[in-house]
Amino acid sequence: MNCMQPCGRPPVNKTVFPEADTGPGAGIAARLAGFLSLTAGFALAQPAPLGQVGLQDVALSIEHVAGSVYMVQRPGGGGNIGASIGPDGVLLVDALFAPMTENLLEVIGEVTDQDIRFLVNTHIHRDHVGGNANLAALGVTIFAHEKTRQKFLEESSHFPRNGGTFAPQTPAEGRPLITFNDAITFHLNGEEVRAFLAPPSHTDGDAFVYFPESDVLHLGDVFRTTSYPIVDKFNGGTLRGTIAALDLAIDMAGPETKVIPGHGLEVVGRAEMVEFRDMILDIRDRVYAMIRQGMHLDEIMAAQPAAAHDAKWGREASWTAVDFVPLVYYELGGAGRLEDRQ
Numbered sequence: 001m002n003c004m005q006p007c008g009r010p011p012v013n014k015t016v017f018p019e020a021d022t023g024p025g026a027g028i029a030a031r032l033a034g035f036l037s038l039t040a041g042f043a044l045a046q047p048a049p050l051g052q053v054g055l056q057d058v059a060l061s062i063e064h065v066a067g068s069v070y071m072v073q074r075p076g077g078g079g080n081i082g083a084s085i086g087p088d089g090v091l092l093v094d095a096l097f098a099p100m101t102e103n104l105l106e107v108i109g110e111v112t113d114q115d116i117r118f119l120v121n122t123h124i125h126r127d128h129v130g131g132n133a134n135l136a137a138l139g140v141t142i143f144a145h146e147k148t149r150q151k152f153l154e155e156s157s158h159f160p161r162n163g164g165t166f167a168p169q170t171p172a173e174g175r176p177l178i179t180f181n182d183a184i185t186f187h188l189n190g191e192e193v194r195a196f197l198a199p200p201s202h203t204d205g206d207a208f209v210y211f212p213e214s215d216v217l218h219l220g221d222v223f224r225t226t227s228y229p230i231v232d233k234f235n236g237g238t239l240r241g242t243i244a245a246l247d248l249a250i251d252m253a254g255p256e257t258k259v260i261p262g263h264g265l266e267v268v269g270r271a272e273m274v275e276f277r278d279m280i281l282d283i284r285d286r287v288y289a290m291i292r293q294g295m296h297l298d299e300i301m302a303a304q305p306a307a308a309h310d311a312k313w314g315r316e317a318s319w320t321a322v323d324f325v326p327l328v329y330y331e332l333g334g335a336g337r338l339e340d341r342q
């Protein structure tokens with residue numbers, strides 16, 4: 001997989017979209033035309049699921065992170081995409097919502113005329129896998145951890161926000177074609193891009209992606225700069241794994257490492273991960289001390305163990321301390337298991 005084009009390169013995109021010109025503008029125009037014809041009667045023609053109305057009109061932005069890595073994001077910074085872009089083509093980490101694919105192709109086309117060849121899904125949530133089917137229709141090969149792919153087979157996707165909600169699953173055409181168990185390495189654009197399973201944190205199929213030469217980490221939704229950590233218990237997430245996953249990422253990061261959070265407008269670094277992890281540890285320790293005192297959940301909620309952090313981390317209405325603290329409480333053995341720990 002380390003071939004420079006055109007040696008051994010799958011002709012997927014070229015077959016779908018013969019391009020007379022290799023300039024970025026002409027290339028993306030042909031790609032878009034082909035995309036629109038492909039998706040007529042398919043993903044984009046379906047009624048937009050609840051919450052996605054108007055997403056096709058959202059302007060995306062692309063910024064250079066370091067080396068061969070770029071970040072694509074939408075206003076608000078949710079479902080941030082990492083992109084390795086270079087002479088061997090484009091590898092995407094995550095795919096945003098389905099209606100955003102056309103705009104995604106546009107912003108990628110602003111910096112390269114190369115085809116999108118590979119997509120790695122960090123986890124099952126729709127703001128990260130919604131564009132899968134559209135990209136697969138373009139010939140993009142999709143990778144994910146096998147536990148994440150298993151979730152594509154469920155009838156609906158369960159989301160943790162707002163106390164738990166369901167969403168229709170992405171079409172079968174968007175399922176990852178290739179799965180990995182522990183890790184997989186992509187040899188392209190001058191580096192060995194490594195995707196590997198993180199401890200069960202946001203979900204139990206979270207993949208971290210590390211770009212070693214560019215020195216960039218994409219952590220999916222294990223790390224976010226916009227809210228308390230979302231531990232998706234419906235999809236196997238755990239508090240203990242969240243802390244372990246952040247410890248792992250912090251250990252991997254050097255002083256110059258750039259970190260793409262799953263949610264957040266800024267590319268950050270090691271210090272921000274440490275701050276996020278320490279906030280979690282502080283709340284965990286406070287809640288645990290209260291459990292040890294025999295306090296029940298309603299008493300702990302009234303005591304506001306996250307109060308010192310609310311100003312910074314409690315700003316997302318759909319995921320505040322009211323959502324996070326009970327998760328901490330139950331995972332630490334709240335609700336009647338106190339005696340087990342004494």
Ligand SMILES: [Zn+2]
Binds near residue numbers: 123125202221
């Ligand atoms: Zn997520």
